[in-house]
Amino acid sequence: MIKAITGTKDILPDQIARWHYLEMIVSYIMECFNYKEIRTPVFEETSLFARGIGEATDIVSKEMYTFIDRSETSVTLKPEMTASVVRALNEHSLDKKQGLNKLYYISPMFRQERPQAGRYRQFHQFGAEAIGSDNPALDAEMIVIAYDILKSLGLNDLTVKINSLGVPVSRENYKNILREYLTPHLKNLSEDSQKRFETNILRIFDSKAENDQKIMEDAPLLIEHLDDNSLENFEKVKQILLHAQIPFEIDPKLVRGLDYYTHTTFEILSGSVGSQSALCGGGRYDGLSEQLGGTAIPGVGFAAGIERILLACENEKSLDLPTESIDLYLVRLDKELQNAAYNLSLILRRNDLVVELDYLQRSVKAQMREANKFNAKYVLFIGGEEYERNEVVLKNMSDGEQQNINLEDLSTIISKIIGE
RNA sequence: GUGGGCGUAGCUCAGUUGGUUAGAGCGUCUGGUUGUGGCCCAGAAGGCCGUGGGUUCAAGUCCCAUCGCUCACCCCA
Known part of the structure; x- marks a missing residue:
């Protein structure tokens, strides 16, 4: 008997009410904030993701579902949505039709990783992108929307973490400072972190090795090396969150994995889903459109993992769906x-x-x-x-x-x- | 890519130190007087014990391999 491919799941009828309910909440809240749904193809030219996400990242180097089609074009099942949305926006000149485009989506994504709790090869995300403005109010709005959706689903064990990555120049400067700090400790770092020193030095902050964490305690922080404008933006984001009554923590060690992030980054974590605790994450990506060969347009967005959220709902018994009946x-x-x-x-x-x-x-x-x-x-x-x-x-x-x-x-x- | 745990009925699981025809609960189906549900009762169906090899008089049980699931690492939503 043929079985479903590793890392893929059937969503059976006894589960579908939960999905419908979540999708209903997502569209409802998105539309209250006047975001419009966008649907893009499940696959794109491989180079879109390679350029957008960053060649060096693991997603691109080993986790994409990439195929050569019959016309010898390399195509890839979308591993995330932001690059596709930015592509569509440029392709259809949506930015010329209105200054700010506020878009949301609910869609399957694909990454060829080893499955574990809350992680699948075909998984589903919802998310939003606000493209066309560098106003930090939109950075905050992403967090508000994501948080409101999770709360509407009855989730309680949530932690909102925010950070600012500043602009690319100050980040590069900071990386050099960090490199200087770490060089004398290099041989004491774990093998993984020694690799990260070369590939993505910022992620050493995320290392789970005890000794690494000890070394990183005294490391210089990016947030101490931001330019004035970035600090000011970050301040505005915090003020809006305070006003919106969203509890948050500033985590100077929160570094998003993808290359295109600038300024605000954030994650919302759940304490009830096991090791893969990030229910959603996002941030600002002012350089992405240009990097993809489009016009320079600032943008900010987030994505949330539906399977993880439903897992959290199950563990917190937070979804109180009416029992189904027929007339x-x-x-x-x-x-x-x-x-x-x-x-x-x-x-x-x-x-x-x-x-x-x-x-x-x-x-x-x-x-x-x-x-x-x-x-x-x-x-x-x-x-x-x-x-x-x-x-x-x-x-x-x-x-x-x-x-x-x-x-x-x-x-x-x-x-x-x-x-x- | 790396490491741990687990594969027995549709589901959740028992199965003693290897020893006859492999069990339970739930679910499914049928019945408990003509044409009426839930609760209860009775009965039935349903298992290459993941797969292949080995040890043994004898393997669901021990060994090896393989596949699958699962959790964690790397990475990331």
Whole structure:
């Protein structure tokens, strides 16, 4: 038997209500902030991600789903959304049509990593991008939106961490300072961090090795080497968050992995999902559009992992979804009435009732058991002497009361049930 | 790419120091008088014990390999 590819998951019917609910909350809150949905293809030319995310990052070097198609073009299943959105914006000159584009998305993403709790090869993210302004109010808005969505899903064990990466020049200067500090400690660092010293020195702050952490305690911090403008922006972001009553921590060691981030970066962590605790992350990416060969447009955005969020909801038992039910189950008393029963169900269904009936020619008892299993509000019996009199029997399943109804009056039961 | 844990019914799991026809709960199906659910009761179906090899008189149980799942590392949402 063929099974789903490693790291992919079927979302079965008993889970789908949770997904619908989350998607509903996301669109609702996004649209309150006047973000418009954008959908982009699941795959793009490989170079889009290679240039956008950064050639040296692990995502590009070993974690992308990349294929050569029949026209010898290298294509890649999108590992994240920002590069695609910026591409679409430039391609359709959305920035010429209005100064600021506020966009959101809910979409599958793909990364060829080893799966673990809250990490899959096909996973789903929602997120937002505000492109066309360097106003720090938008940096803060990203955090507000993300936080409000998570709160609306009933999550409580949340930590918001923010930091500023400043502008590329000051970051490069700072990297040199950090390099100077670390050089004498180099041989005491873990093997992984020695590699990071070459590839992505900032990430040594994230090292889980105890000794590395000790060394990094006294390391100079990026936030101490920001230019005045960056500090001022960061200050504004903090003020808005305070005003929005969003609890946050400044984490000078928070360094996002992707190359394109500038100024504000943030993460929202959950204490209830295991090792992969970041539910969402984002930040400002003022240089990205230009880096992709488009016009220079500042932007800010975030992305949130849906599987992780639903895992957190499950562990915190925070989603209180109503139990599902159907309006009416149509019970056939006589086997000969299959067609009549089906025709009747059709009328009811076309009048917006959620109706089920037996397709397996089962006994009345079995049909009733099924009606109960589906949580039917009403059962409609068709057959017997009532049917000969052109009547059907309607039973209220909560109090057991029954009444005969003439088929001519079917519209009254319909309105009665819908009217509840 | 690296390391740990685990693979027995649809699901969650028992299965003694290797020893007859592999079990339970839940779920499914059927019935418990003519045409009525939940609760209860009775019965039934459903297992190459992940796969392949080995040790043994004898393997679900021990050994090896392999595949899969899972958690963690790297990296990252």
